[in-house]
Amino acid sequence: MAANEDIESRGAAKNRGGGNHHPPASSTPYYFETSERQWTSWIIPMFVVANVAVFIVTMFINNCPRKHDQTNGRCVVRFLGRFSFQPLRENPLLGPSSATLQKLGALAWYQVVHGGQGWRLITCIWLHAGVVHLLANMFSLVFIGIRLEQQFGFVRIGVIYLLSGFGGSVLSSLFIQNSISVGASGALFGLLGAMLSELITNWTIYANKAAALITLIVIIVINLAVGILPHVDNFAHIGGFLTGFLLGFILLVRPQFGWMERHNLPSAGRAPSKHKAYQYALWLVAVVLLVAGFVVGLVMLFRGVNGNDHCHWCHYLTCVPTSRWRCGS
Template sequence: MRGGDIESRGEKNRGSNHASSHAVEDTDTPWLSWLIPLFVVANVVMFVIVMYFNNCSKHDQGCVARFLGRFSFQPLRENPLFGPSSSTLERLGGLEWKKVVHQHQGWRLITCIWLHAGVIHLIANMLSLVIIGIRLEQQCGFVRIGIIYLLSGIGGSILSSLFIQRNISVGASGALFGLLGAMLSELITNWSIYTNKVCALLTLLVIVAINLAVGILPHVDNFAHIGGFLTGFLLGFVLLPRPQLGWMQRRNLPAGVRVNSKYKAYQYGLGLVSLVLLVAGFTIGLVLLFRGVNGYDHCHWCHYLSCVPTSRWKCDGN
């Protein structure tokens, strides 16, 4: 981390010469991004560990890339993403409803975020994390982005567990969608300091819509995407509001001169409402989960959020 608090950097030039249509760029040195690269390394290391324990060459003759020895991949008919077996993922912390609810292994809500089903899955998520996360960390700092990433991942795991109760779920997608949600709420709560704001909003909405639309394909856990996105969206209002333009200068005015509030009224309002909704959502979700509630019992049409049947594939409703 370089310099002082992000709110004190580049304030004097925020009123002019904005460099981006998406975000207001600080004119001083941005935060040094180290947490997101650390997350990338952690995910890669975890995948290597998973493949080491998987040891396909010992248990299956049809392994892919057998020259890798115990790091070879499961047969493509079992895992087309070039990765380990589902039993290995389950053993090392994959999200599995029965183990969370009936065996009280709530820690799986967190560990599943660091596991990936295969090389393709890992590369896709890590590229997205680098593209989205590094920019956000440079702009907002590692503390806030780290909180958003982790809580969004957990939020995605909770919603996924309420609906996906027969399959194993792994991946950082919920956390990634949380960063996308935070980008959207950050744009909304700091609307007045953006240039080309409508274009930025429409672009971001299209990106989010496309990514959520991909989630209706079979074998994609869109509930983790939705849960992570909603969590990050609410957290953005709580953690990412920016001071009003020129506030840093006004607070240094002589005594007796009225100083405006650091944040606008709507920023306080959005932050408070979002915090209440976030706490309520996590509380209700965890209570329902550990009571063994099936989300489909209360939302019969929700299966369309995760898989839409077509002439090319079918959905099992789970």
């Protein structure tokens, strides 16, 4: 979501794609196997509750009526008392100040690298810049995450969500070093990436393969394209997507339909699973790339490397200047 320049000038949080997701639940292809086990979804609802709870605590600590400098305007929805929002010219997303977000764990390169606060790579995933940002991300999480959890269980989807959020934070820190960043959309893009790799590695058990692939790619491209708007942290999106894409090859592999049919087994059968050679190859490549990516990324980050020094065009991935807006520092 775009914020005005007044937020940017104060080092405001870069919104990690708050209202720009197009939940792909209805477009997810169907499996041939109708007897597939359906898990009960509880980790995704728990994540939603946790994000909402953190936002409420954030607004309680923010306490706009008491801590806000009135020179920037009056608090919004003042009848909420200490839960009222910062003035719209400071935060148009109906949320706290950037100072409060930074205090509670927003991603800030200097604090991570020079302040020994690596925990911000995780805490920023649970913070949101405002009500608009929070609602957009949580609706996307419900549409994307619940169906995935029903198919693959809470452990695998929980791991993909958390590691993708972490991967998004790492890539964001390498390229965005002069403002703070918050939001769960790196984790959400990880789930989208995992959906794509799951479709690829389990190709033989899908119906309408081409339509499913094209639909999913279009959804991903649209979401990533929106990230080139100013004040949107598209590096968190890209880092989360790549992490989830690799994790999908590792964690979401299924027995192939032809083998299950020959052995008269449902896809949730307890017999040893049978996979094709290309699935093993994709699993191995994904493991190597994921480990290497995290090691290289973290080493570069804590050495204080600026990714823009090694990729002079990469800044266009998060903001493309036009006649209607400029890309702030």
